[in-house]
Amino acid sequence: xxxxxxxxxxxxxxxxxxxxxxxxxxxxxxxxxxxxxxxxxxxxxxxxxxxxxxxxxxxxxxxxxxxxxxxxxxxxxxxxxxxxxxxxxxxxxxxxxxxxxxxxxxxxxxxxxxxxxxxxxxxxxxxxxxxxxxxxxxxxxxxxxxxxxxxxxxxxx
Amino acid sequence: xxxxxxxxxxxxxxxxxxxxxxxxxxxxxxxxxxxxxxxxxxxxxxxxxxxxxxxxxxxxxxxxxxxxxxxxxxxxxxxxxxxxxxxxxxxxxxxxxxxxxxxxxxxxxxxxxxxxxxxxxxxxxxxxxxxxxxxxxxxxxxxxxxxxxxxxxxxxxxxxxxxxxxxxxxxxxxxxxxxxxxxxxxxxxxxxxx
Numbered sequence: 001x002x003x004x005x006x007x008x009x010x011x012x013x014x015x016x017x018x019x020x021x022x023x024x025x026x027x028x029x030x031x032x033x034x035x036x037x038x039x040x041x042x043x044x045x046x047x048x049x050x051x052x053x054x055x056x057x058x059x060x061x062x063x064x065x066x067x068x069x070x071x072x073x074x075x076x077x078x079x080x081x082x083x084x085x086x087x088x089x090x091x092x093x094x095x096x097x098x099x100x101x102x103x104x105x106x107x108x109x110x111x112x113x114x115x116x117x118x119x120x121x122x123x124x125x126x127x128x129x130x131x132x133x134x135x136x137x138x139x140x141x142x143x144x145x146x147x148x149x150x151x152x153x154x155x156x157x
Numbered sequence: 158x159x160x161x162x163x164x165x166x167x168x169x170x171x172x173x174x175x176x177x178x179x180x181x182x183x184x185x186x187x188x189x190x191x192x193x194x195x196x197x198x199x200x201x202x203x204x205x206x207x208x209x210x211x212x213x214x215x216x217x218x219x220x221x222x223x224x225x226x227x228x229x230x231x232x233x234x235x236x237x238x239x240x241x242x243x244x245x246x247x248x249x250x251x252x253x254x255x256x257x258x259x260x261x262x263x264x265x266x267x268x269x270x271x272x273x274x275x276x277x278x279x280x281x282x283x284x285x286x287x288x289x290x291x292x293x294x295x296x297x298x299x300x301x302x303x304x305x306x307x308x309x310x311x312x313x314x315x316x317x318x319x320x321x322x323x324x325x326x327x328x329x330x331x332x333x334x335x336x337x338x339x340x341x342x343x344x345x346x347x348x349x350x351x
Contacts, residue, residue: 052313054313054314054315070313070315073226074224074225074226074338076337076341076342079344080341080342080343080344080345081337081342081343081344081345081351083337085351086350086351092350095350096315097315097318
């Protein structure tokens with residue numbers, strides 16, 4: 001009985017010790033709320049404002065889904081309606097002067113063209129996202145493919 | 158039939174017991190009380206608390222309104238139900254209130270008493286509102302959104318392009334483009350512009 005209590009005690013202590021260590025190791029370096037001690041009060045970072053300047057941004061790689069340069073607050077994409085298609089659908093682009101969705105978005109998985117947007121492409125903001133003015137919390141080390149090619153060619157010379 | 162004849166005989170003759178002053182003044186005061194009471198009751202039905210008093214409105218459309226810009230925004234200026242659904246001007250307001258007796262009928266017989274019933278009727282209900290706003294040139298929108306006070310230079314490029322042409326010429330009215338801004342949309346199949 002005494003031995004059992006001792007084992008239980010050691011186990012509890014061990015768990016307590018390791019969980020403290022673990023939380024310190026896993027402490028999030030980005031989000032101050034996750035990094036904070038439990039008795040510490042942290043102000044949440046300011047909510048970033050959406051960028052809505054209507055200016056097309058360059059794609060970082062050829063297959064990148066274009067970003068949304070406008071506000072999409074309250075835009076519904078559901079069983080009843082797809083608000084994006086009210087401007088970006090083929091038949092709506094003359095009036096709206098918005099870019100038409102890519103032709104691939106009318107194709108089903110067998111390559112057949114459909115009259116309307118393909119169900120597998122229906123949820124626009126799965127790929128196309130608006131941007132905010134938030135400052136990046138970590139430095140982005142992404143290098144454009146084109147720059148890599150140029151660099152490689154120079155090294156070869 | 159006999160009582161009607163008796164009533165008419167009394168009604169049609171000059172008063173015997175009451176003075177002209179009493180009748181005139183009494184009629185005047187009674188008029189104030191009745192008219193005031195009518196107007197007070199009318200305004201009572203013209204509040205958000207009254208609309209939201211029914212679960213049909215509270216659990217469906219009012220829920221949907223709350224995250225939209227017409228309920229929560231930077232400046233705290235907001236629209237209540239009657240701001241958009243009842244004209245502010247008197248004769249139009251009375252016409253709308255008379256049409257609303259259909260809504261009392263709907264409440265009594267529970268035409269949208271459940272979520273499913275409501276969703277089934279949503280297209281029909283939305284179409285009623287679109288048609289009404291189209292017919293009165295979006296009168297309720299214009300209670301607050303004054304076209305003459307719109308500064309196109311302060312609007313986004315796309316907004317300015319639309320407002321300075323189609324809206325300015327009267328070719329289009331607010332509701333033609335701004336559908337579903339305060340509530341969720343129904344199935345939009347076949348709706349022009351969608």
